Amino acid sequence: MPNSSARPAPFESARAVLAEVTPPIALGPLDGRYRATVAPLVDHLSEAALNRERLHVEVEWLIALTDGTPAGPIVPGAPQLSEADKIYLRAVVADFGAAGIAEMAEIERETVHDVKAVEYFLKRRLAAAPGILGESTVLPSVGELVHFACTSEDVNNLSYALMVHGAVVQVWLPAARALVEQIADLAREHAGVPMLSRTHGQPATPTTVGKELAVLAHRLRRQVRRVENAEYLGKLNGATGTYGAHVAAVPGTDWPAVSKAFVEGLGLTWNPLTTQIESHDWQSELYADVARFNRILHNLATDVWTYISLGFFKQIPVPGATGSSTMPHKVNPIRFENAEANLEISCALLDTLSATLVTSRMQRDLTDSTTQRNIGPAFGHSLLAIDNVRRGLKALAVNVDLLAQDLDGNWEVLGEAIQSAMRAASVAGVAGMENPYERLKELTRGQRINGDDLRTFVAGLGLPDDVAARLAAMSPGSYVGLAEQLVADYL
Missing domain, CATH: 1.10.275.10 (Fumarase/aspartase (N-terminal domain))
Incomplete structure (x- = not known):
């Protein structure tokens, strides 16, 4: 049986060795295709x-x-x-x-x-x-x-703390804040645009586009605050954290006080008790918060993708861009799909960093050394996802007409409002309000009804006139509760 995977020798010799090309070709996408976005x-x-x-x-x-x-x-x-x-x-x-x-x-x-x-x-x-x-x-x-009384980790732990602090404060946080404010602005803009919500993928109580975006902005903003409040710890206490070399060389000095002043002078929080390494707990905490931000953003990306698929959001075509190599009509939600993938990769790296860095065999092993060299890719994929979501959101328009059609096709969602009004009337002593849930269930479950059907049902319930009038005037598009007010008050 011939080896079908073997290439003929002439084909092999015709190929350039890409590893020898100058300037060097990046192995990974962050230093290649996406370099401009993550360069900071x-x-x-x-x-x-x-x-x-x-x-x-x-x-x-x-x-x-x-x-x-x-x-x-x-x-x-x-x-x-x-x-x-x-x-x-x-x-x-x-x-x-x-x-x-x-x-x-x-x-x-x-x-x-x-x-x-x-x-x-x-x-x-x-x-x-x-x-x-x-x-x-x-x-x-x-x-x-130079390097007096230091172990390598005295220098490394402080260096990584300064590096991560700089990356978070100067690069990642500004991008994250800008994204959150962009979502918040969209929430305010569309706070009053009614939309049929879907729980378990099925028509449910109406909401507004803005209120749903506000939920995501609020969640992301909370994680941003956690990252803003992160501590960056550092130590300088020698080969196993005892100041042994310091005391042997200069016994009369208060070395913990010197160490504390030095670490805090770098803008870091001093860790007084360590082994050879700073324990990295602060890194684990920080990366968990960034990963949680990523996962909430992933939730936004998948929801927006679904709304685009349903036609609720329209994508504004980019002049000259191609959606499909064979289907010229397509405008694909590539920004949100790209974001999904990069958020997943970022979370995988951040989760590994969080889990690995908090453990070191006895006083020292080198697992943290190679692990920490992947901090850059972890933040890089998150930054790339943030950029993609921001660009994707800029190219969206709300399809108000389709949202209205969707609402008008689902009058049964007002069953919740009617049975709740019946319950309140029953408590107030109105007769004939028994079994409100069951009666609405019989009318609406698994069935499509229209406005006339619902108004006829309400008229026959015997509700007080003001309640009956209020329910008769209601439509799926008006049944949004305090959605618009919630955006104004809490975003």
Whole structure:
């Protein structure tokens, strides 16, 4: 039996090796097809961003060790840095770009250790300082204070906290807030547009388009507030969280106080009790909240998709766009379908991050290291979904006429209103109001009735005149309760 999957040799040799194409081709869609949408996250959650934050932490730790207290530097004998020295050091972080990235990668190929490469990179800059600041600079003499008493995780945990904080506050939250306000604006715009609701997929009590959108905006906004209130924890306490190296080197210093001041000076919350790693509980909490936002947004995407399928929402065609390669009439809800898929991928990554990061074998294992390198894709797929939903919503129009037809074809939904009025009348002492639910069930369940049928039924009930008139004037389109008011009052 010949191997049907084997290609002829000439066919094989005719193909270019895409892995060797320059510039390199992205393996994943976030760095390829969707690069423009997620590019803002690169400044925060890429490998280069990680190394820049590591440099930031190392530089600030070096400055803290030499600044010290009114009694002198934290490490006795350390020289005092001048303002020019500090400006120079902080410029190492600010100027970290293509050349620095390439140089650090070269160093790491030799060290085979990413944090050690950062240390050596910074020491090179200390050695080179006299060429820029003059021979009076003390920076070449403080090389051994770089990474002083630190384990790699002292630098890494602070770097990741700063990275994630930057990504959330500067990129993800602004996009999420803009989406929520867009939904809220649509809710207000359509607050009074009646729509037949469907529970279990069946016609149910009427609502309004705006009220249904307001529910989703309210839910999403609540999750945004949770993310806004997230804590970003950090630690700097040595190889197993005991300050062992710190105390051995400088026993007279209150190292927990130094650590607390340093971590809080970075804008983070200090974690006083850890193993070698910061425990990552804050990350798990944050990612669970972002995943919940994703899932609510997924609910919006599937509902809007369904309303489009029913014709309740019309899609505004984009000039020049193609809906189908063979069916020219089609305008497909691709923005909402794309969002669904990306939200599912984001949630899968966020769930894995949340579950994996809270566990570390005894004092340390490396599962968190590779796991945290997927924070960027997790936020990237969420950001991409937010962008797709926003663009999809901009291209929607409410089909008011079809909504009205749908309502007019389902007069039986007023059965709820009539039997509730009968119950109230019965309590008020009106005779003949027995078994209201059962009587409406007999009239309406599984049957289509029209306005005349319902008005005839109401007229024969013996209700007080004002109640009978109120029910006779009601239509499915007017039976929306306080829907419009709820949007105005609570959104």
